[in-house]
Amino acid sequence: MIDANIIVVGGGCAGMQLINALLKLPAEQTGEILLIESNQTIIHKSWCFWTNKQSEYDFLVEKYWSELKFCSSTSELSGIISPYRYNYINSEKFFEYHNQLIQNSSRVRVVSEEVIKFKSDNDLKQVHTLNNMYVAKHVYNSTIDHSFVDCTKILLWQHFKGWFIKTDREVFSVDQATIMDFNIPQDQAAHFMYVLPFSKTEALIEFTSFSKQDCYSDEVYDSYLKGYISSKFDCPYEIIREEKGKIPMTDFDFSARDKEGIIQIGSAGGAVKPSTGYAFNRISRHTKYLIECFLNNNESIINSNSSxxxxxxxxxxxxxxxxxxxxxxxxxxxxxxxxxxxxxxxxxxxxxxxxxxxxxxxxxxxxxxxxxxxxxxxxxx
Ligand SMILES: Cc1cc2nc3c(=O)[nH]c(=O)nc-3n(C[C@H](O)[C@H](O)[C@H](O)COP(=O)(O)OP(=O)(O)OC[C@H]3O[C@@H](n4cnc5c(N)ncnc54)[C@H](O)[C@@H]3O)c2cc1C
Missing domain, CATH: 1.10.260 (434 Repressor (Amino-terminal Domain))
Structure with a gap:
């Protein structure tokens, strides 16, 4: 017995973008959609991406910058990036919007369970969770287990910690985002800061490392952040909020479909650009492509993200x-x-x-x- 026409595993960035796009199609085309997500809490992330045309999520862009800055120990360069815009989306707003969309739709059912394996049974796909098994015609999976990246492949980490700060003086140029400032100690890895100003007194300052290690201690992150803020802005400030995270950087060749014919999306489908960690825009583009394949009943030709x-x-x-x-x-x-x-x-x-x-x-x-x-x-x- 079929539980839904489509199952989406993982309601993160890719799963939600796909559900949003599916819900724009007539109900007769999609049939019932089942979302299986193990996590009940909203994860706070800052998503930045650049576009030179209108994007599906323009209405969620909290701030954008038309000028970017790059710094190293020897250079300080800035440039207007028009027709591009460097956009910032707060993931909380992204999830609020999608959760509301799902709640308002009679087409989407959500179950909170952990998926453990997938199986193919003729034209139908099975999704096994700890306690249940669900069957659908189309299954899109955004969950990923990095232990499958074998030892012949490179697996490094982009890890970071950022502080949203409020200064007691006007120190930030609101129209200019610093995407990389390498003028900080490099040690045994590649380190840079970025600065996203939201007003003259508010900004996200984030320390980023590309390294073999997948994280540093809080003391290390904090000392980079404190040192940078005092050397660049030299004024008292308050930390409003902080964020931390890590993104795998690997040359592993993510395939668009696993051996059971499950379509891989998001990080699991290779959406994270290995050398930069950017994925939001690539997920949007891949979502459009997946919808085209779905409408043309042509899922066998689905490609993964990178050329x-x-x-x-x-x-x-x-x-x-x-x-x-x-x-x-x-x-x-x-x-x-x-x-x-x-x-x-x-x-x-x-x-x-x-x-x-x-x-x-x-x-x-x-x-x-x-x-x-x-x-x-x-x-x-
Ligand atoms: C902190 C952080 C900041 C980032 N910043 C940017 C940025 O500025 N710009 C950019 O373009 N990209 C950024 N990225 C990269 C990329 O956009 C994100 O990683 C994006 O969330 C990837 O989407 P996804 O759907 O593949 O994975 P996720 O968003 O992680 O979604 C996967 C979902 O699957 C669920 N799940 C996992 N395992 C199971 C299971 N077994 N069963 C059921 N559900 C499960 C998880 O709970 C999660 O909700 C950032 C990543 C991180 C971690």
Whole structure:
């Protein structure tokens, strides 16, 4: 017996974007949708992404910046990024909106259970939880277990801690976000700060590390944050809220479907860009694509998120972060000094053309990248 036409496993960023898109279709097309989510509490995250056109979630964008800044120990660069906008969404608002949407819909049923395995039974898919088994025609899974990343693959971490602070003086430029400031101690990893100002006295200041470790102690994060705030802004402040998190950075080749034919979405479908950790926009694009495949009854051709060319570039950078993390700030410095913000955003968004990528790579340390290409080839043999 079928429990729903569609099961979505995991009501996070990808699961909710998919449900939102499905609910825009007529009920006869989607049939009943079952959402299985194990977590009952809303997780606070700050999602930033850039767009140059209208996006589905514009109405949730709390703040956007039209100017970006990059800093290193030797450079301080800023640039207007129009027609792009660098957007900020607070995940609490994102989940409030989607939870309301689900509550108002008679099409979506939610169960709070932990999924443990998937099975395929002819054209039907089974989702097993600790106590039940659910059956549907279409299953989209956004849960992920990183232990399957085998030892031949790179697994590093982007981990961070940020403080939302309120200063007692006006110190922030409200129209300008600092996306990377490498002018902080690098130690055994690649470290940078970013600053997202919401007003002249309020900002999110976040310390980020790309490293083999998946976290530091609070004392370490706090000392970076305190040191940066006092050296940059030098005024009394209050910490309103803090956020912490980690994102895997891996060259693991996420497939669009697992061996049981379950469609993988979000991080599980490779939506997190390995070299940057950005995923929100990639999830939105993938959601549109999944809906097209669903409408055309063509799920067998579903592709995962990244093209092989960009997967290759990402792997080279991951190799550098793993083997020579001290070089990351130098590479970023050369990237930003020699290329416009627009060019870099389009490259990071995987929208650039091959000749633009050659031109961009020609501005980076050539011997270092050549060495990475050889390492890459060697690892494949
Ligand atoms: C702190 C943080 C900040 C980030 N900031 C940005 C950013 O600024 N910009 C950007 O583009 N990207 C950012 N990302 C990356 C990316 O956008 C997020 O990781 C995004 O949440 C990925 O969506 P997802 O649906 O794949 O995973 P999630 O949002 O994690 O959703 C997975 C869901 O599955 C549920 N689940 C897990 N296991 C089970 C199970 N066994 N059974 C049932 N349910 C289960 C979880 O409870 C969760 O709700 C950030 C990530 C983190 C962690």
């Amino acid at each position: 092989s060319r960009f997967h290759f570039y990402d792997t080279l950078l991951l190799q550098i972060i793993r083997d020579q993390p001290e070089m990351v700030s130098k590479i970023m410095d050369q990237l930003f000094v020699n290329n416009s913000f627009l060019k870099i955003l389009s490259f990071l968004d995987e929208r650039s053309k091959l000749f633009e990528e050659f031109s961009l790579f020609s501005t980076l340390p050539k011997r270092l990248f050549l060495k990475q290409v050889l390492k890459y080839v060697h690892a494949k043999l």
